[in-house]
Structure formats: C-alpha cells, structure tokens
Amino acid sequence: MTESILAITGPTSGIGRGAVKALVNDFDRMLLLARNLEKGAVLKEELLELNPDLHIDLIECDLSVLASVRQAAETIKNRFDHIDCLVNNAGMVSTSKEKSVDGYELMMATNYLGPFLLTHELLPLVMNSERKQVIVVSSGAYKFAPMKRPFFKPKRYTPVTGYGRSKLGTLYLAQELHEQYSRKGLKTTAVHPGMVSTNIGKNNVSQSVGTFVFMLLDPFFKTLEEGAQSIVSAVQQPEKYAGFYSDEGEIAAVKQYGSDFKMRREFIDATLEELDLETL
Template identity: 30%
Template sequence: MTISMNKRFCLVTGATSGLGEATARGLAALGAHVILACRDVKKGLVIADSIKMTTGNRNIDILQVDLASLASIRCAAQEFREKYDKLHVLVNCAAVIHSERILTGDGFESMMAVNHLAPFLLTHLLLDVLKNSAPSRIINYTSAVQEELDFDDLMSSNNFSRKMYGRTKMANVLFTYELSHRLEGSGVTVNCLHPGVVRTRLGRDMTGMLKLVITLMLPFFLSAAKGAETAVYLASSAEVEGVTGKYYTKKKAVASSQASYDEAVMRRLWEASEKLVNIN
C-alpha cells in the first residue's frame, strides 16, 4: 500500500541520470513535489521537462550542487532552506567510481567525498527541515559490495585500490545505522538499499579489464527503473512507516555485511566524518 505523495517534498541527488533519474521519475509519477539535485543545470532542466511530460506532474524543480565540493553542498542546503520549508523524503543516490585516485578541490579522495561525505554533510544540513516535516524518510543508496574501512588511510593516500568503492559503500551502511540510532523518536526514519546490478553510467570512467567486463555484462544488468523500485518503495510504502535502520534489496529487509553492524565502527566513522566536513 502506497501513502499519498501529493504535497510531499522529495529531494533526490544524482537525479540527471541512472538510478537517481529513475527514482525521481518514480516519485513524480506518484504525485510528489520532486527537487532534482544536480551539478549540470542545463541537463537538469532537460530531465525536469522530460519528467513533467511523461508523468504530468509539473512540480519538478532543480537544485544545483556539486557533491564533490563541501562549499557547494553548503550553498545548496542554504538555497533549499530559503526556498522550501518542508522535506519529507531525502534520497542520497549520487555516486562515482574510478579506477585511479582522484582528488577533489577539498583534497579528498573523490569516491569517499561524493559517495559518503557528501550525503553525510547534506543530510546533516537538512536534518532540522526533515524533523520539522516528520514523519519523513531518508533513503541512502549503497551496494552489496561492502569493504571494511581503513581508518588509518580513509582517503587512500598510501595504498589506493579498487576496494575504495566498496569502502564508501560500507560507509553508507554504517552512516545509515548510526543515523537511525541518533534519530530515534524524531519521526525521521533512515534506511539504505542495494538496487541490484543496474545499467547506469556509473563506472564510465573505469579503464582496463574491469571496463571490458562491465561492457560485456551490461546487457544482463537491470534497467535503472527496475533498480530504483526499492528506493521508491522505501519513500512511499505504508509498510515501512516507522521502520528505520534497515538494509533493503528487492523491497525486503535483509542482512548487510557482518562488519557493518559494529557500533564502535559506526561511531568512529561518524566522528571522523564530522571532522572532515568541519561540523562543530
């Protein structure tokens, strides 16, 4: 059973392609007021117009943000707060994957910056709006690929490997669980999901054998619309009203990796993240 999404405000990151776009379309089709968080405004406007045309929902807006920049995230959060006084659903979807170490302008490894620190900071900056809009929901995209974190080298400055992506996805799960503890009794729920293996532009910058394998396997991957079904379900289903701190796949709560349940690691990541994004 789906709750009414009319007059419910939903912010979706990574909304100009892949899973983010598909999630935004799914929410718009249910009648939600959807804000597309995107770096490229021109592309965002094209996607917004397309969603309006296909769903008949005119309440589709754009919020410009570069998730690789802490300053841009802070500006976007401020702009959101000035424009809207409600936020019922926040979907942290945007992610990147690289085969080499790339630094952001803030000096962070790009995957850790975009995949973890960006949703950590954006969520923090919008928490009061979410609380004031309760009951509200936070939904974090993650992956079944979850690698244990190396707290001595979170930014992989000493030993970069392809495990870095999996570490950021572990961070998404740890963040979800710790945030759910901190939001108990607030009316704000937080859950994460693995969408399955989906045909998206994620991995477009990969090189070598891994890129070849991804290219060969693409025909067997899920469509973005199919992969987004669980996120739309978590945003709109009456069945998960009040459910928090869970990891979902195929609309079912399942167990995440064993290491993701270590509460000491959850707290350690939280504290490290606060310092990195300069939250006092």
C-alpha cells in the first residue's frame, strides 16, 4: 500500500495548526513547510503525541522568497515521488506597504506568487498520487477589488485592496488548476475558511491605522476552529468539493471579480511570464 502524504504550508499557527491537528490520523506522513523551524519542531512533537505512528518531515520554506520556495520544492522532489494532498494554506496580512526580497508587494508575493510557484513545482508529484488533491486557501476578500495592472508591483497601495487582490489571485490559481487538470483526475478546491481574529499585521503601523483596517475586516473573522474545519472538510471530502469554492464549508457561487475569465487569463499569463514558466 502506497504511503499517503499531506503537504501543507503555514502549519505552525492559526488555521493551519488547527487543520494538521485535526488531520493527524488521516495520512501516513505530513510534510510541514514552515518558515520558522523552531515552531515547526514544537508542532511536530505535539502531533506525535496525538499520533506516534505519523511520519513528519519539517521543510523550511518562506513563501515570500522565490529562492526559498524553489529550494523547498527541490528538497521534497528529492525525497518523495508523490504527494496525495497539497494544502496551500500560508498567508499574511500587512497594514503597511512592504516589498519582498524579490521586489514584489509583500502580500502578493506571500499569498499568491510563492504558492503559485510551489504548486507548479510540486504538481507532478500530486498527479503521480492516487488521491490527486490540491486545496487553495483563498478568502471572501477576493470581492474587495478587481485585479489591476501592474499586478505584482502596484504603484498605489491600500492594505484592504492589496490583501483582496492577493486572495483573488489564489482563487484564480484554483480555477486554473481545475480547468487544466480536472480531466486528468486532479481535485481542486478553493476554500474561504473565514479570517481568524488575530493581531497579525497590527504591529506594522500605528494603532489607529491597524484598528481601522481590522475593523473593516472584522465581518470576515471566525474562530480558529471554524476556519480549520473548512480546510479539514475539503481535505476529507475531495469528491464533494472538487472544482468548487467552499465558503466556510458550504459550496458557493463565485461572484464579482472572481468570475472575470478574461482577467483571470491575463493575470495567469502575466504570472507565468513573471516566474519564467511556460505552463502551470
């Protein structure tokens, strides 16, 4: 019997942490792609307490740094020939304009470009598995603003617009995966888990700005358990959610900018060009 493998980004905190704990008995092995290996080691011990038979591999990966993503993918490809389920979970919110080391707007780099590249690199392993599943954590924030050029290095920036566009990008990624690979057996789901109410991003700016931005986002906040369950449900029921957008566990129609096929095509093509890739 082939070993079942889950690979997940952002497992050391928030809904990612909740998801791996809930899925601790669903796979033979977990690949934890984490930026902070110390936190990853702590999580590994916690997971082994829940399931001593689980095999766990810690892999350093900073999604905001393309070189780190490529190195993480190379490490995985050198060790394994398949991945049953890839969960692109990691993401971030920044209330100030920052650049990644590669020169991109930081949220777009972390929430979209890094996961896109990682998915491209690991997709052959996913397609080589029996399960063939990819979960992309998006957000209802995709409705905040339409995609607009320049996509990755915007001249004008607001936190809400920047976050919304990065999550619209992840939704486009899920749609593109489904369109290109569903006939080959790939089961892709875009998940809006609900934003977990934390202080992430607030320490980057003044308290008044941080409070204002998070007040705007507050209707999207859910508990950690609620958010994690949305991911868990999608992982555990691949056939049910394949090809759909899951809004807190409920299959929902994609609205507004998420259904703009012309812009999706333009955005995906621009991504491929930016990352020097021929296809997803």
